[in-house]
Amino acid sequence: MQLRILLFFQSLASPFLDLIMNMITVAGEMMIPVLVILIIYWCVDKKKGLVTAMSLLTALMTTQIIKAIVRYPRPFMMYPDLIKGGRISTATGYSFPSGHSTTASSFYGSIAMLFRSRTVRIISVLLIIAVPVSRLYLGVHWPMDVIGGTAIGLASAMFLVPVFCTVYDDEKAFLRLTMIYGSIMLIVSLVTAILLDRGADERAFADLSANGAVAAGVLIGAFLERKHIRFSTAGTVGMKALRFILGLVVTCAVTALMMILPLPRFTGHFVAFTMAGLVITFIYPAIAVRLRLMQRT
Numbered sequence: 001m002q003l004r005i006l007l008f009f010q011s012l013a014s015p016f017l018d019l020i021m022n023m024i025t026v027a028g029e030m031m032i033p034v035l036v037i038l039i040i041y042w043c044v045d046k047k048k049g050l051v052t053a054m055s056l057l058t059a060l061m062t063t064q065i066i067k068a069i070v071r072y073p074r075p076f077m078m079y080p081d082l083i084k085g086g087r088i089s090t091a092t093g094y095s096f097p098s099g100h101s102t103t104a105s106s107f108y109g110s111i112a113m114l115f116r117s118r119t120v121r122i123i124s125v126l127l128i129i130a131v132p133v134s135r136l137y138l139g140v141h142w143p144m145d146v147i148g149g150t151a152i153g154l155a156s157a158m159f160l161v162p163v164f165c166t167v168y169d170d171e172k173a174f175l176r177l178t179m180i181y182g183s184i185m186l187i188v189s190l191v192t193a194i195l196l197d198r199g200a201d202e203r204a205f206a207d208l209s210a211n212g213a214v215a216a217g218v219l220i221g222a223f224l225e226r227k228h229i230r231f232s233t234a235g236t237v238g239m240k241a242l243r244f245i246l247g248l249v250v251t252c253a254v255t256a257l258m259m260i261l262p263l264p265r266f267t268g269h270f271v272a273f274t275m276a277g278l279v280i281t282f283i284y285p286a287i288a289v290r291l292r293l294m295q296r297t
Helices: 002-011 015-026 031-044 046-070 099-114 118-137 143-169 171-197 202-228 237-259 265-290
Strands: none
Touching: 002 118, 002 143, 015 118, 031 046, 031 099, 031 237, 031 265, 046 099, 046 143, 046 202, 099 118, 099 143, 118 143, 143 171, 171 202, 171 265, 202 265, 237 265
16 A cells, blocks of 8 residues: 555656655755754744754654664665655665654644744645655655654644743753753763764664754753853844854854764764754854853843
8 A cells, every 4th residue: 555655656756746846855854944943043032942943853863763663664775666766865764754754743843833823834734744745756755654754743843842831931940851851862872873883773873863962962052051141032133144144154163173073983973963052052152142142131
C-alpha cells in the first residue's frame, strides 16, 4: 500500500512539479525556522522565540532517537529501480519518522499557537500539510514516516508550547528546567559524538548528536541569559535590523571558527553546534547589551 502511494506520486512527476515540491520541502529544513526564531528571539519577543526553539528541538530530538532505534531504510534506497529520490542531499539519517515533517509541524504549529493571527495560522496549516506531501513526491519518505513525523511535531507544539510558556514565567522552574534539560542534551550529544568518531553508525547518530548539541547550547545559554543579562527586544526598526544582521554574522563566524579546530570530525561538530546555541541565547545578547543594541529589562 505504501509503495503504491509513492508510485502514484512518482507518476505525477514533471519539471514544474519538481520545482514546486523542491521549494516546498525547503520550508521543512532548518534554515527557515532558524532565521525566523532568531528574528523573534532577538527582535520581537524573547519568550516566544525561546519557546518555539525548545518545542522544535524537543520534537527533533524525539524523532532522531526513534530513527536511531528503528533504522528503517528510505524508499529510494529500498526500491532504487522504482523510486527516484529527489533532494537526496537533505535525506540524511534513516527514514522513520520524517525529520522534515517533524520540523514543519512543530515549528509552524508553535508559531500558529503563539502568534494568534489568522493569516499566520492559515499559512502554518498549509505548510504542515504541504511539506509531508513534498517528501512523498520526492520519494525520500514512506507515508508512515510523514504521519509519524507530523504527529510528533504537532504533539510538541500543542502540549509542550503551553508547558514551556508556563515554565518561562516561573523563574525558579525555568532555571531548573533549562539547566537540567541542557545538561542532559550536552551529555547525549557528547557521548554520541565520541561514538561516531569511533565508528558508530553515522546515519543513525549524526543528526541526533548535532541536534543535541544545539539544544544543549540553547538551553544552557538561556539559563545564563536569565541569570546574568535579561535583555529586552525593544528598539527601533533600524536598531532591530542591525541587531539581527550583527547577530547572524557573529553566530556564523563563531560556528565556522569552531569547525576548523583540530578535533575529530564529530567532536568538532559537537563543539561548533553547542557554541552556536550558546552564542544565540547568551553570548551575542551579552555583546549586544554592551554595544547598546539591546537594553536590560
